[in-house]
Amino acid sequence: MGGPMKRQKPLASWRSALAAGLLLAAPALAGPAAAEDRAAILLPGSINDQSWNALGYAILMSLKPHGFATAYSENVSDADEAEALRDYAGHGYQIVMGHSGRFVSAMEQVGPDFPKTQFIAVSGNEGMAPNVMSIDWNNAQFGCQLGHLAARMSKTGRVAGVYGLEGVPNITAQAGGFRICAQQAGAKVTILYVKDMEDAAAAKEAGLSLIAQGADVLTGKLNAAESGLIAAAKEKGVFATGRGLDQTKLAPDRVLTNIIEDWPGMFGNTADQVKQGKRFGTFVMYGYDTAPVTGASLLYQEGKPFNPVVPAAVVKELDDMAKQFATGALKVVPTREDARGGS
Amino acid sequence: MTEFLAAAIRIATPLLLAALGGILSERAGVFAVGLEGMMLAGAFAATIGAWAGGSAAAGIGLALAGGAVIGLAVAVVAVRWRADNMVTGLAANILALGLTSYLLRVAAGGGGRPASIHLPLLGPWPIPVLADLPVVGKLLFAQPPLTYLALLGCVAFTLFLGRTQAGLALCATGENPEAAFAAGADPLRVRMLAVIACGAVAGLGGAVLSLQQVGTFTDGMTGGRGYLALASLIVGRWTPFGAAAACLVFGAAEAFELRLQTFGVPVSSYIVQMAPYLIALAVLAVLGRSARLPAAIGRPLEQ
Numbered sequence: 057m058g059g060p061m062k063r064q065k066p067l068a069s070w071r072s073a074l075a076a077g078l079l080l081a082a083p084a085l086a087g088p089a090a091a092e093d094r095a096a097i098l099l100p101g102s103i104n105d106q107s108w109n110a111l112g113y114a115i116l117m118s119l120k121p122h123g124f125a126t127a128y129s130e131n132v133s134d135a136d137e138a139e140a141l142r143d144y145a146g147h148g149y150q151i152v153m154g155h156s157g158r159f160v161s162a163m164e165q166v167g168p169d170f171p172k173t174q175f176i177a178v179s180g181n182e183g184m185a186p187n188v189m190s191i192d193w194n195n196a197q198f199g200c201q202l203g204h205l206a207a208r209m210s211k212t213g214r215v216a217g218v219y220g221l222e223g224v225p226n227i228t229a230q231a232g233g234f235r236i237c238a239q240q241a242g243a244k245v246t247i248l249y250v251k252d253m254e255d256a257a258a259a260k261e262a263g264l265s266l267i268a269q270g271a272d273v274l275t276g277k278l279n280a281a282e283s284g285l286i287a288a289a290k291e292k293g294v295f296a297t298g299r300g301l302d303q304t305k306l307a308p309d310r311v312l313t314n315i316i317e318d319w320p321g322m323f324g325n326t327a328d329q330v331k332q333g334k335r336f337g338t339f340v341m342y343g344y345d346t347a348p349v350t351g352a353s354l355l356y357q358e359g360k361p362f363n364p365v366v367p368a369a370v371v372k373e374l375d376d377m378a379k380q381f382a383t384g385a386l387k388v389v390p391t392r393e394d395a396r397g398g399s
Numbered sequence: 400m401t402e403f404l405a406a407a408i409r410i411a412t413p414l415l416l417a418a419l420g421g422i423l424s425e426r427a428g429v430f431a432v433g434l435e436g437m438m439l440a441g442a443f444a445a446t447i448g449a450w451a452g453g454s455a456a457a458g459i460g461l462a463l464a465g466g467a468v469i470g471l472a473v474a475v476v477a478v479r480w481r482a483d484n485m486v487t488g489l490a491a492n493i494l495a496l497g498l499t500s501y502l503l504r505v506a507a508g509g510g511g512r513p514a515s516i517h518l519p520l521l522g523p524w525p526i527p528v529l530a531d532l533p534v535v536g537k538l539l540f541a542q543p544p545l546t547y548l549a550l551l552g553c554v555a556f557t558l559f560l561g562r563t564q565a566g567l568a569l570c571a572t573g574e575n576p577e578a579a580f581a582a583g584a585d586p587l588r589v590r591m592l593a594v595i596a597c598g599a600v601a602g603l604g605g606a607v608l609s610l611q612q613v614g615t616f617t618d619g620m621t622g623g624r625g626y627l628a629l630a631s632l633i634v635g636r637w638t639p640f641g642a643a644a645a646c647l648v649f650g651a652a653e654a655f656e657l658r659l660q661t662f663g664v665p666v667s668s669y670i671v672q673m674a675p676y677l678i679a680l681a682v683l684a685v686l687g688r689s690a691r692l693p694a695a696i697g698r699p700l701e702q
Contacts, residue, residue, distance in 0.1 A: 102500075107618075222668045246661050249668035255622040256613040257413075258653075261406060265657045268402040280617040287613055291520070302515045397671075398663025 093331055095124040095151035096144040097178075098132040098159065107254060107279040111319065112155035112178060118320035122327045124151065137162035145170035151330055157181055157224070163188045174330045178319075181225040185337030191322050193351025194343030195226045195277075196388045197381045198315050199233030201354065201374050202297050205312060205362075206234070206273035207241030208370045209295050216246040216271035218262045218285055220253035220278055222397065230277050232390020246271060246399045256284030263288025263296075273297075273312070286311060304357050312363045316355045318342075325349050344381035403654055404538055408546065411643075411650030413438070413607040413621075415549045417628035418635070418642040419556055420466070420600030426560060426637055427593035428573035428586075428695045432488025433473045434601050435625025436495030441466040441602025442609040443499040446616035447506055450516045458518075458610050459545075459603065466602020467595050469495055474594035478587065481699035492625070500618040521545065521611045545607045552600070553639040560639075569593055573693035576700055586700050604628065630679050634686055637693065645682070652678045 095116065103113040109130070116126050127149075132140050137154065141162055144152045152173055154163060157180035167175050167188040180190030206215040215238050219231050235245045246269065250262050259281035263274050272294040276285045282299045283306060289296035290307035298304065298314040322342050329336075342351025354361045354374070362371055380386035417438050421431035444465025449458030469491050477487040521543045529540035560566040569589055571579035576586035604624075609616050627649055634648075635641025652675035660671050 248657065248660050249672070251669075251672040252622050254617065254619060256615070256617055256620060257608045258622065260612060261410060261654070262657050265402075265406060265654070266661065269661060280620075283615060283617070284613055287520070305515075306517055396663070397660045397668045399661060 093124045093151075094127070094147075094149045095119045095153070095327065096127040096129070096149050097153040097155055098137065098140050098144075099128060099130050099155045100132060100158075102130050103128070109155065111317075112153075115153070115155075115178065115319045115323050118323060119151070119327050122324055123331065124327065134158070138165055141166045141175065142169070145173040145175075149173060151176060151327060153178055154180075157190065157226075160188070160190060171335075174326075174335050176323075176326065176336075179226055181339055183336065183338040183340075187335045187337060189326075189336040190339045191326060192226055192339070192341055193317060193322065194341050194345075194381075195229035196233035196390050197343045197378075198352055198354070199230035199277075199390070200237035200388045201377055202275050202313075202315070203234040203237035203239075203243075203245070204241050204377060205297070205366070205370065205374060206275055206295075207238040207243035208373070209312060209366065210243050210271075210273045212270045212272045213243050214246070214270040215243045215273040215275070216248065216266040218248050218250060218259060218266070218274065218276035218278065219395075220250055220281070222249045222395070223392065227277060228392055228395040229390055232392075232394030233388050234275060235394050236388055236390060244399065247395065247397055249397050250278070250281065252281065253278045254280040256281045256287070259284035260288045264292065267292045267294055301355065301357060304363075309363075309365070311356065312366060313354045313356045313361060315352050317352045318349065321349045322351050344378050345384060347382060401534060401538055403651075403658065406654035406657075407647055407650035408538070408542070409612070409650070410653050411646040412546045412549050412611075413604040413624055414628045414631055414646040414649060415643050416545070416552065416604030416607060417601040417625055418632040418646060419549070419552045419639055420597040420602075420604070421629055421632045422556065422560075422637055422639060422642060423569070423593045423600065424470075424597035425632065425696060426573045426693055427569045427590045428576065428693055428698065429473075429477055429590055429594050430484035430488060430697050431597060431601075431629055431632070432485050433469060433491035433598075433625075434488075434628050435621055435623065436488075436492035437466040437469045437598040437601035438605035438608075438621045438625045438628070439492075439495045439499055439619070440469045440598075441605030442620055443503065443605070443616050444602065445606035446516055446518065446609045447502075449518050449610060451506075455521050455610055459606055462602045462606035462610075463599040464602070466598040466600070466605065468598070470595040470598020470601075473598070474591040478590045478594060478700070484697045496619055499616070503616060503618075516615050518610065518614045520614050543611045545603065545611050548603065549607075550643075553643050556639040570693070573695055576695055576698075590700070601625070601628070627675075627679065630683060634679075634682050636686075636691075648682070649675055649679060 097112050097116045099109045099112045101109040103109050129140055153176045155178045157177055160177045160180045163175040164184045175188045177190040179192045183189040217231055217234050219227050221227050231247050238245045248262050263285045274289050274296040286296050286303050286306050289310045295312050298311050304311045342349055344350055356363050417434045421434050424431040441462040445458040445462035448461030449455050473487055473491050476482045477484050523541045523543050525541040530536045568584040572586045572589045579586050631645035632642045634645035656671055656674045
């Protein structure tokens, strides 16, 4: 014990010398940046998950061109949420984001203490005046379009969706929207919930079980597991919808379209207004009715919304739906019952 | 029904290979808590091997090596340095999770972005004549190669453990290392080799996921299957065919859970999803009382 203790002292003084040096250097380095706008995000997992948390990191990075310096914290647990929010807000960050709806309650706790900070829950579904907001895209509108597309492309008249986290509002919106509109177009719908939105092998099993029961178009809202769904469709020669352009590459003749989420568009729009001093205290949902920023779009590949196998008549029906959503003539409000598991 | 059984077999296959590896480790006297990490390393190495090497064989070869590397780490720390088996195993699982997602970006990514690797899946190899039998033909004799390998592994491991000098030395080391030493075996060497072999075989279990079922690697893709494999080998009383039966039960429970939901039972999906784990707990509770662990398991070797 004696040896290391003795060595501690010179080490400690060396460290404090370095720290002092850094302190002296810091204002010089950060001088002009002191008045800079800053944005931070709290992530429930690691930015390297190729999935939900990687998306959070991408959202943060998309704020850089809007003139924000950025910072992030990974693996923030439920118990640490409020403390982490306080930490960033206390350091003068104008935008502090939490990467899932579960951050909303901590934000509502912390928000009143930092009126200058705009708190944003990514894909949450509530807000609190004056400075706690949620941003999401209209899952019901896009789920509805996928439901119509699936029903029109099905030969067996049976279509299916695989989702995770039953009961989470944006899942209910998309799964319910899918069922409502697929049924309106005459298809029988089965919805199945898996326990892990990242487990591709399990999602593939779920897809195979639905195909065995006659479904010939699959959809879903999963993270890394979505590729398992596409793999099932590819193996059995049925259609599927994906969540990213690389899923088209996985099975070009099986993927009908993808929902491509436009988080940079949604957040950039908000960040610009925050910069000008505006604060939001509500749930802001982007959709066809908030053009030009619609929050998401259907895309098969760059410049092509749908797979060429989708007949022109069906494409027209889907475009008409989008127009009706834009004008407000068509509204879909799914309930828990619409999004229930089973047929 | 055939489709249901086929699903049960598909789900059981990666579990069975991991469980077979675990049997080697536990029969030699080292808890196989690191199975999850060994599977994950195998799944990752298989993807990289098949992608860079251009063939599934390269993937399978690298899966053996990848799993063995984690096995080696566990062997050195838990056997050679006599650290606690449980802690070492759990640490190996965490290490594998971090290491694979880091290496995926180093090996395949540009600028820290993970690459999207898409591999052709290992398809079924129908066995002539047998595959044409009604019902069982398609179910048992038109499987992809790693599924046959898992079944052959059951036979080979049963013979190895019960009928060969090396197998008997391995079991003796797990029961009574001092006696094994007195009889001329080298318990340290036996345990080290058993844990490394455990890693290699469990790595094949991971390869089933990435090469035979999904066609790519995603972070943490084993999703807890290593722990289910560990439960299977305990339920199966440390015997290959016992473990195979347990894996099939878990596979069937999971396949049943998916089908139960589609019937539209008025129960929350969260409850239905618990089914396989409730079954595992129930079976363990019933069997636990009479299960007899290898006598010297988890006990470090005397110098």
